[in-house]
Amino acid sequence: MRTAPTPVLGRVVVVGAGMVAHRLVAGLLDRAPADGWHVTVVGDEPWAPYDRVHLSELLTAGRTPEDLALEPTVWDDPRTTLLTGDAVEKLDRDAQTVTTRSGVVLPYDQLVLATGSWAWTPRTEGTELPGVFRYRTMADLQAMQTWVAERSEALGRPLRGAVVGGGVLGLEAAAALQHLGASATVVEFADHLMNVQLDAGGGEALRVLVGDLGIDVRTSTGCTGLAPAADGAVATMRLSSDDEIPADVVVFSTGVRPRDRLARESGLAIGERGGVVVGATCRTSDAAIWAIGECASFENECTGLVAPGNAMADVVVDRLLGGPRLYTPAPEGTKLKGVGIDAASFGDVFGLTPGALEVTFTDPVARTYRKLVVSDDARTLLGGVFVGDAALYPQLRPMLGRPLGADPSAFLAPEGGAHDTGADLPDDVVVCSCTNVTAGTVREAVTEHGCTTVGEVKACTKAGTVCGSCVPVVTKIMNAQLEASGIAVSRAMCEHFAMPRAELYALVAASELRTFSEIVAAHGTGRGCAVCKPVVASILSSLRAGHVLERDHAGLQDTNDHVMANLQKDGTYSVIPRVPGGEITPEKLVVLGQVAADFGLYTRITGAQRIGMFGARIDQLPAIWQRLIDAGFESGQAYGKSLRAVKSCVGSAWCRFGVRDSVGMGILLENRYRGLRTPHKFKVGVSGCARECAEARGKDVGVIATAGGWNVYVGGNGGANPRHADLLAEDLDDDGLVAVIDRFLALYVRRGDRLQRTAPFVAEYPGGIEALRAVLVDDTEGIVAELEAEIAAHVDDYRDEWAAALEDPDKLDRFTAFVNAPGEHDPDLRYTPQRGQVRPAEPGEVGHHDPRVARLLPLTEVTR
């Protein structure tokens, strides 16, 4: 063994170009001296380092390989070299060189092994058949995607897929198969899903939720072999239960093994279970060679997560620069992503600590399972399991090993979480485990670096930039620190108004001011902006100060409200007429199809039971709407911060199970609240029975029929942070239901913040749902009559916005593409065919300016 080298960087070679290699290079660029060193990264994949954590989004969220690339500018630095599509074949420790497959010889002063792991597959008959995949790399996912497309075309039917392995990645793979149009069966050898991360109770709760997605789950079952169809491609899977299941596409997600071949062949010490042995300095048995991430074996364990790999990269950067940093494994936590189900755990999931107590809360109705593991005195948090609702995970995970500060059951009760963690976390607690950032670092971002917004804190510390689950906690810490530093946490909407929306609403409502100029003169400064103008427009609309298209208000409207359509990526708009309750006559359906065909519009059913027509030019909107209005349609407000739609199920009219007329109630509610301007858009759902086919509890206002009447829930949906609605009142008759919803919406209009959805409005309402119930049901503030009157006035005042516009020639002036060329339209619009319809063409694609022609063009060769 050599003696430890002095900390001179020199030539650094990194073998492997994954996430931790990228972290290492970014760390060097950040911390190393300006010159006198060079880092070369060699990776065998054809891509620059990319975000493997979000790999599934290639298939499920329409992301491209470019979207997943990690900060590519590090490769623009003259001190960095990235070799992709080449692998290191040989390591000569005496000569201090590595040689790649293509024959490149790279001398090094410091070598970092970051070769990661490979997807292990059990030795089972048939794993080499066409149609069998791993789920590990960009290439794996692309090959699987191509296979599903081509094979289903060849077979002329959707594929039946099977995933071996019910861990986090296996469930992601199953969800991805569904996204690609295949069915999915998950086969798991253990007795429950995610058996490494979840206890049996959590696993069972997860099985129910996964089953709801239409994914078949078989636990305590192994795959014993795969058999081909006549043409040689995989067709069936044999199970240890002796069953056979159809399998046109098979994904193995059965664990990973460290990639340590290079280290083995060059004689470095290898762990008992594989992996390059490293100590807390991340140095291998050769002092000039380091190992980080999934190929490194620390205390006989190889990690399978990115957070410890990043921590190791940070250690090596520090050591290369002569620093003292040591690697200490942080407690790991795991959260299921990309499947649409919350499942997360951390710490001592199985309660193995001597004397550990487990506090469990199971809600079979809400389908949630929550467990905290605490020390024998019930004071110290040792672990947690959350399935169905993981809102507590980012709050509690940083508290691991620390006093809980409250009775554990207080966190788990349905209305719990009263004890708000975050602001008072100790400095050394890691709040962002992906980037290993502590609460103290977030505070320093405020005190040392002058950050005053979450965006600045993210840029400064990198906290919250990987999976994002810690952003709420980071925000709380930042706000508390700002206040402690004497910096007022700004409540200002923008530079023109120093108060939040609710205060401005109260000021305007109490005054006679009804134009923006008057309001900004009285309560603000300057001439407004894209933040405050739409807020004032919304407030004026709620106070019935005139049609959204009145000339006085025209300058306030976002383009969507201005032309009563939703702006799309190429500058065209969507046309979405109202279909109240989702009920539509055959005659009206024919009209929609005919209008779309005549104007060459792309059509699809929207997520809210309406029919959307996309690609309408601004100059076409009046003609399209004239035909729709003639056929009895009205504006669907698909553009406004207002009611979008009321989703309903079939209900008692046709359904065998329906106990009440959910369609009728859906239509009633939709017609009542159409056009109501609110702080953010909102949706309503009405289910005719407890089976909840309208998914009403996922809506801002959810109504569920029971034998005793209607139950009403509020504050669901939540957008990027999904949330189930809370029960506000139950067993209501029709009038009682409408009254409660009226009051809730009117209060939301009055007190909601700018762009605040009902979910945070309810969650953050002082006193929570109990306080809301007191105000809205028990009338403790004595305002319910006012609130109901406000909605009644809205209902009386409602006029269809498009009908009003078409009757007013002045308003039609705005629907021209060019003020000096009324007959012309945007010459840059081009469309390309896709699945028999059109979408905006990208540069270089086959296209035509007329969508009716474009849909008939031969399909482009560009695969996307």
Next chain:
Amino acid sequence: MTTTDLRTDVCALDALVPERGAAALVDGVQVALFRLDDGSVLAVQNRDPFAGANVVARGIVGTVGDAPTVTSPMHKQVWDLRTGECLDTGGKTPKDASADLATWAVEVRAGRVLVSAR
């Protein structure tokens, strides 16, 4: 004031709504015109350099400090209408070479809006 011969007569001032944009074709180029509260008219390119779509005229007009601004209706980037300078990129990289907007000289004379050829 330079010669007005090179200026294109685009429209009547009254055709423009105060504090709201309108697109115009000037020698085949798409220009976004903005009539401000004080009666002045400013012109910038209509193509949003971040979105690559011709939508700048449909943005919301406002102010940042003293600067009159427009905010893209697509992804909310903000430009100074006088200089075309991008004041807020929203952390995004433009598709075009520059994040700034090209500007045109505008003159309002006898109730008509005249835009310079470029």
